[in-house]
Amino acid sequence: MSQIWQPRELVHRDYDSHPPSFAPGYKTSVLRSPRNALISLQNSLSEITGPIFGAKDLDPLDNDLIMNYAKDGLPIGERIIVHGYVRDGFGRPMKNTLVEVWQANAGGRYRHKKDKYLAPIDPNFGGCGRVLTDENGYYFFRTIKPGPYPWRNQASDWRPSHIHFSLSGESFAQRLITQMYFEGDPLIKQCPIVKTINNDDAIRTLIAELDTHAAVPLDCLAYRFDLVLRGQRATLFENRTQGAV
Numbered sequence: 001m002s003q004i005w006q007p008r009e010l011v012h013r014d015y016d017s018h019p020p021s022f023a024p025g026y027k028t029s030v031l032r033s034p035r036n037a038l039i040s041l042q043n044s045l046s047e048i049t050g051p052i053f054g055a056k057d058l059d060p061l062d063n064d065l066i067m068n069y070a071k072d073g074l075p076i077g078e079r080i081i082v083h084g085y086v087r088d089g090f091g092r093p094m095k096n097t098l099v100e101v102w103q104a105n106a107g108g109r110y111r112h113k114k115d116k117y118l119a120p121i122d123p124n125f126g127g128c129g130r131v132l133t134d135e136n137g138y139y140f141f142r143t144i145k146p147g148p149y150p151w152r153n154q155a156s157d158w159r160p161s162h163i164h165f166s167l168s169g170e171s172f173a174q175r176l177i178t179q180m181y182f183e184g185d186p187l188i189k190q191c192p193i194v195k196t197i198n199n200d201d202a203i204r205t206l207i208a209e210l211d212t213h214a215a216v217p218l219d220c221l222a223y224r225f226d227l228v229l230r231g232q233r234a235t236l237f238e239n240r241t242q243g244a245v
Contacts, residue, residue, distance in 0.1 A: 069126030077106025093137030
């Protein structure tokens, strides 16, 4: 039986909420921002037809960053749960969405050969994980709350504590990337990257709220971070371009 095509609602994007590509206060944007107008390219067949992820593609510990790299003990730092829903702009759940995360450790250092920050590497913390959303678009993972760290932008600039998120839809062309910050962090307002966003409502979509109802007593706190892909309450994504879903 052939499928019957059904029209989908279209939500026009508010382009005023997205930061400019060229933002001198964010030093590396000066070299990375395009000099010419962007060109729209036709996606290849492989870019629009895969990959398709399933539960068998993930390890049981992929969403437990506290345990998935532990070797000789547990990682050091504040244990937390991050959870929430991935929905479209009309509140419909986005099921089987691959959510990938990566972050610094409690001292603010990444497990990356180019990270030269003086904070030590935690031998029991890898700093990355992934999870699939369920039928309701829900996801959760356990981790260590990342620490802030200095970076070579201006002399005294620091990045707030944050976790990087990547969401993969039904194809490679639908991958979206953003960052999650923590409620109450005073470094958010001072961050040159956050300052490129001229819309306070858009900034609030990047801040996870403390959720004591989801906390585990005598174990860890929890933070709620919902991601909305399109519409009036859309989460701000770093790599979303004009016309992207």
